[in-house]
Amino acid sequence: MSDDVTFTYNGGKVAPGETQNIRYGISETYLGDPVRIPVTIINGERPGPTVFLSAAAHGDELNGIEVVREVAFEWDLSDLAGTLVCMPVLNVPGFLAQQRYLPIYDRDLNRSFPGQYDSTSAKRMAARIFDNFIAPCDFGLDFHTSTRGRTNMLHVRADMSDDGVARLAKAYGPNVIIDSTGSDGILRTEATKVGIPTITIEMGEAHRFQRELIDDALAGVESVFAEYGLRDTTVVRWPGWQTIIDDENEKTWIRADAGGIVDMHHNRGALVNEGDRICTITNPFKDDNVTIDAPFTGLLVGVLENPVVYPGNPLCHLVELEEPVRRVVEQRQSPRGDTRT
Incomplete structure (x- = not known):
């Protein structure tokens, strides 16, 4: 947690008590028009952790979009202690095409983090997202669904050998936690490597808003906020049973x-x-x-x-x-x- 409670990114800053909705440029189209991702930054009046919520790193995975939007725009965050960085659509080109990968050479944005400014288009996009909106955070929740044609029960993927990640995964309160470090280039993997504990929440199927899963995912976010003191609540949920699936x-x-x-x-x-x-x-x-x-x-x-x-x-x-x-x-x-x- 930084002593400076103002959130800064390349091109702006958000003071305590302020909320900003921005469209941040991460690339350009064939016509030279900007490719911009929507970002909502809510900086509470009280100090606390800085947390990112991200979704649609794969452009057709929609459930998480609604989770992030509801936290940003429907929750009463007047008591927020800390800062929320809400990114409902990371892969804007994929979202517009309603496909999993970036239409540019069919690259996977979620295998491109932390990015590189002189590399592929996907890694350049990833670098701008990572440096501006992931790196300033203390931990993060990244929402996904199964690929098209399949569906998942809500579960968490997390590197449970990392104490910060393990705390976050358990606080989210899923029935199932799959313990894995994750492949290189995945957002949760690369964020965790640089000291930002991050988990992936998997739920449902692509191309859908599934209300029961969205509500369940929101309950997990609320539980995390309670665990880390972001809101005036102490209700960390227990799902009735929980198992960690590891190499055993x-x-x-x-x-x-x-x-x-x-x-x-x-x-x-x-x-x-x-x-x-x-x-x-x-x-x-x-x-x-x-x-x-x-x-x-x-x-x-x-x-x-x-x-x-x-x-x-x-x-x-x-x-x-x-x-x-x-x-x-x-x-x-x-x-x-x-x-x-």
Whole structure:
């Protein structure tokens, strides 16, 4: 936390008690027009941590956009202690095209951080975002969804070997935390490397606003704000059960060995037992069925939504649960699961 409570970025500053909505230039189009990202900076009158909330690093991942907008514009932040940097759409070109990657050479903005000013267009954009709006922060929440055609239960991805990240991930209050350092270039990975603990929140599917997931994600933000004293509340949520999936847990993406039309028998978030049929792949005549069974007892963190596959396409993301957690989940779930989406 800086002794200077004024938030500064290249081109401006936001004093305590002030809110600014800006469109910040990070690149240019083929016509030389600016590519600008929307940023809302809310600087509370009281000192406290500086926090970023970001979404749509992949342009078609929309749920997080609404999470960030509601925090910025619908929450009563008159008691805010600290500063919020709200970036609902990081990948503006991808958002406008409604596609995952930057249309410029199909590059992934979320593999381009912390960026480089004399490199690719994606890394130049990433550098301007990172240096101006990530680097001044104390920690961050980065919102994502599954890629198109698949859906995730709400869960957190975090490097739990980092004490600051572990505190943040647990404070968010998800049922599932997947422990991983993350690949180079990912926003949470690169921010954490320079001392800004950051987690990724995964929820739902691309091209959708899913109200239940948005509300659940907002509850996590509220819990984080309570943990770090950003608002006058002390309610850090407990989701009823929580598990950290690390290298000790079995986990796998189950892939199709045959092409065809998929009948998925379980929802995201469902508990399946070893040997349970997860899905069936059929041909158009339904006379050549291939069944996919669970290789171990676990939780379906992600499942296929688009019901057609080639051989090798992912069908579901299955993670192992420890026995005490498995018993709790089993007691809470309906027959098809998905009690918390």
